Amino acid sequence: MAALDGRLLLLFGLLFVGFSAGQEPVLLSSYSHPETWLRPYDWAYLRVDLPPWFSSMVVTFVSSVNIDKDSVSHIPKSRLPVICLKGGSPPLPDFSGTYPTNLLLNLPLNGSFGAFHNLSGLDLDLCIPFQANITLALTNEQISPGVWYFGFFNGLGPERTQSKMISRGQAYMFSIRINVEGCTTSTIWGPYCNQTMDMPLCSESAIYKKERNLLGMPSYSGTDSRKTHLVHNNFLAVGNPVVGKQEASNGSVFVMAESLITCNNSFESSCVGYGELKYYSLDIASMTSQFTIMVTKFKSNQTLSMGNSSDSGGMLLMCYARYNAIPLHTVYDYSADISRGSLTVKSPKMGRWYIAIQASNQSSTYSNSSVCFSFMWQLQECLDGKAGVNCTWDSCLLQRVPRRGSSVPYESYFLPTEENESIKSSFFSLEPLLSNSSVNNVSWTYFSLNIPPGTAGANMHVQLTSDTKVNYELFTRYGGLPSIDAWDHYSNGTGSSNGSMISVIDDSDDGQINFYILYAREGTWTFGLKHTPESREKYETTMSISLVGCPRHCSSNGDCRYSVEGSGFTFISYCWCDRDHGGFDCSDVLVTPQGHIWQSIFLIASNAAAILPAFSALRQKAFAEWVLFTSSGISSGLYHACDVGTWCALSFRVLQFMDFWLSFMAVVSTFVYMATIDDASKRAIHTCMSIVTALLAVTGATRSANIALVIAIGILGLIVGWLLEFTTTNRFRCWFPQELHLNMLERWQSMKAWFYDLVNTLRKRFRWLYVLSGFVALAAAAISWKLETNANYWIWHSLWHITIYTSSFFFLCSTVSKSTIEDQQQGYELTRQNSASRLE
Structure with missing residues (x-):
């Protein structure tokens, strides 16, 4: 019975292993943005979270426009609708001038990104134009896990944040759906969940050094021994830890300098054929000075080597390391032949690191054999308060303090944990925190802080102020310790370097450091301050690091606003600039002061053209129309002022x-006035038209289609007025029912008489030269409306004022009043009677 149970257990284990090795990716999460219309210069964002165990992200995008590669270069950026992708923070493709035109033209418009194996390593916004239907597949070999943001833009450029009365241009509809797939077992990995990820076992031990070599470190006297424990991460299983070597000291004072984490793999289970890759992973949860990978033993069927390649018979072990993504033999961050040496990574970033071990044979002697190996992965972590290689420099942890009374949810500043007395101020004294040791007369001091989740739409403001000129160099890095060779942002008081930051430097600042990091990624940031040892005594410097809504307070040229992206998790701040400025911080001058004066004069003074139709209405004693045109001109002038x-x-x-x-009512009343009906009928038509035009003005006043709707409503009012007039005066008679008894010839004569009467009435009713002039002016108004853009709005809209009021003037002058027609008819009858009497 026991044997049967053993066989069943073995069968179950084999089935489980087979299932795990051949499993398919499963759906982990899904994100979507509903159908949305983007007006000119509108934008929207969507946040997507990719867990560490994701395998691929499939994006399905649908829009109302299809822009091919050939037409992209011919469309101005201000009119180009694009979808952008960026890791960690919302994309800003039009800010720094690093708009990826080449990448935009070369990216595929359907399918997978193919040869783009390291999209996460590009510090650019990946953008493609809107497509009618596009599907993109991104795997964990191409992008890293974490937070990614999609941005949807209908036009790029500084005008995007400029406040505009009317935005002319094409609106586009889009919708997007994103499916995130992943593997269900932590030991299975890869885009198709077909790669095995092994789990090394780790232990931690302390390294002690004499106090004289590490000034200011906490000291311990007596006998102490190293402690060991298991370091847990997503890929490390609970098991027996590798116990570190016991060491003790008596009679001397030692300090705990750093912690050493050692990870080892199983030699028996780590076998790989030549040319194959075997994968491992490790999570780095804190700042690490370096990690080293070295081989301890490897052998094939014919040879055994203890890390000495001279006895390995031409066998090599290549090690590839990559941050946050699986390495390939063609795509990696670091590589080394660990059969001849070791792989060392200085100041690695926090997060998940993947390594791949590949065996190769320089000779054909053992081409069909496999290689078994064991390696040691060592991580050196400094204890609290120290950082850098050999834990030489001081490190300070900054805590986040929310800013009281702020209207922006995430506004806050960061202070050292011991700065309780200055919690009301965002500045803290710098010199007491500086390192007091140096190497070659150079010292480093590190400051670490954490940007909380959901605040990637905020901006980080960094300031250093001093009573004298600042002699510091400030290096910034996300997720790791900065150095001269590895940094994300740099500033030294006289200059800066990075496309995603705004440097605030003025001649009067005397070298003060002042800059913004735009849309800072959520997570751990470290600031490295390079200085000289005497800086502690020579200068009095204060430092401030804060999260703010908008940089430079929008340069005092706009308002700071914020919105929530599509998933509802992240607040995104932005500047809404005035009419004369644009850009991310409203610092771009789009309209000069002199140009502003001329634009104001044109837009306000052009409404004086309303005097023409108002005077014509008053002259014809059309007091309602006179009030309407006068009010329209005054309200338009006040509005543009x-x-x-x-x-x-x-x-x-x-x-x-x-x-x-x-304005709508003025156009409608002009057409209604052309139908000379009684006042009661005119009041009824005006009431109906006022309700309709009020709805148009309150629901979408600036829509381009409104001009056609208003003219159509006015023409409808004119036709209704004519029908009422002809019906009332019996001028419109239906000849068919009454003349049914007539023969065909008589009916034809009756039709000709009716048509002649209608033409004669219309000829007498209007002054057709004025009618023609009115239509010419109306066509000019329509052309002016159509040609309006954000750049030339002031000139074409001023011409719109002049032409639309002029057309109303001509239409009012073209109408002959009913009393004038009757007087002409009476005069004609009297003349005919006098002629008849003289003939008698």
Whole structure:
């Protein structure tokens, strides 16, 4: 019975292993953005979280436009709709001038990214134009796990944040769905969950050094021994740890300098054929000075080597290391032949590191054999308060303090954990925290902080102020210790280097360090301050690191606003600039002061053209139309005075509604006036039209389609007025029912008489030269409306004022009043009677 149970257990184990090795990726999460219309210069964001065990991300994007590669170069950036992708923070493709035009043209528009194996390593916004239907597949060999942001933009450039009364251009619809797939077992990995990930066992031990070599470290006296424990991560199984060597000291004072984590693999289970890859992973949870990978033993069927390649018979063990993604023999971050030496990575980033071991044979002697090996993976971690290689430099942890009374949810600043007395100020004294040791008269001091989740839409503001010129160099790095060779942002008071930061440098600053990191990634940031040892006594410097909504307070040229991206998790701040400025921080001057004056004059003074139709209406005693045109001109002038920032008599929304509604009513009333009906009928038509135009003005006043709708409504009112007039005066008679008894010839004569009467009435009703001039002016108004853009809005909209009021003037002058027609008819009858009497 026991033997049967053993066989069943073995069978179950084999089935489980077979299932794990051949499993298919499963759906982990799904994200979507519903159908959304992007007006000109509108944008939207969507956050996607990729867990460490994801295998691929499939993106399905649908839009109302299809832009091919050939037409991309011919479309201005200000009109180009694009979808962008960036890791860690929302994309800003139009900010730094590093717009990836070449990448935009070379990326595939369907399928997989193929040869792009390291998209996560590019510090660029990956952008492609809108497509009618596009599907992209990104695997964990191409992008790393973590937070990714999709950005959808209808036009790029500094005008994107400029406040505009009317945005002319094409609106586009888009929707997106993102499926994230992954493996269900931690030991299975790869894009198709077909690669085995082995688990090394790790132990931790302490390294002691004499106090004189490490100033200021906490000291311990007496006998102490190393402690060992198991370091847990997603790929390390619970088991027997590798116990470190016991060491003790008596009679001398030692300090704990750093912690050494050692990971080893199983020699018996680590066998690989020539040319094959075997994968391992390790999580680095804190700042690490370096890690080293070295082989301890490897052998084939014919030879045994203890790390000496001279006895290995031409066998090599290549080691490939890659941060946050699986390495390949063609794509990796670091590589070395560990059969001849070791692989050392200085200041590695926090997170998951993957290594791949590949066996190769320089000779054909053992080409069909496999290689078994064991390696040692050592991580050197400094204890609290120390950092850098050999744990030489001081490190300070900064804690986040929310800013009181802020309207932006994530505004805060960072202070040292012991700076409790200055919690009300965002600045802290720098010199007491500086390292007091040096190497070659150079010292480093590190400051670490954590950006909380959901705040990637904030901006990090870094300031150093001093009573004298600052002699510091500041290096910034995300996820790891910065150095001269590895950094993300750099500033020394006189210059800076990085496309995703705004440096605030002025001649009067005397070398002060002041810059913003735009949309700082959530996670751990480290600032490395390079200085001289005498900086502790020579200078008095304060430092401030804070999270703010908008850089430079939008340069005092706009308002700081924030929105929530599509998943509802991240707040994203942005500047909404005034009419004259644009750009991410409203520092780009789009309209000069002199140009602003001329634009104000044109937009306001052009409404004086309303005097023409108002005077014509008053001259013809059409008092309702006179009030309407006068009010329309005044409200339009007040609205544009407020729009350009001159003076606001009422709120902007009220003035906008009054301007558009009265303009619509002026156009409609012009057509209604051309039908000379009685006042009761005219009041009824005006009431109906006022309701419809008010709805147009309040629901979408700036829509381009409104001009056609208003003209159509006016023509409809004119036709209804004519019908009422002809019906009332019996001028419109239906000849068919009454003349049914007539023969065909008589009916034809009756039709000709009716048509002649209609043409004669229309000829007498209007002055056709004025009608023609009115239509010419109306066509010019329509052309002006169509040609309006953000850049030339002021000139074409001013011409729109002049032409639309001029067309109303011509239409009012073209109408002959009913009393004038009757007087002409009476005069004609009297003349005919006098002629008849003289003949008698």
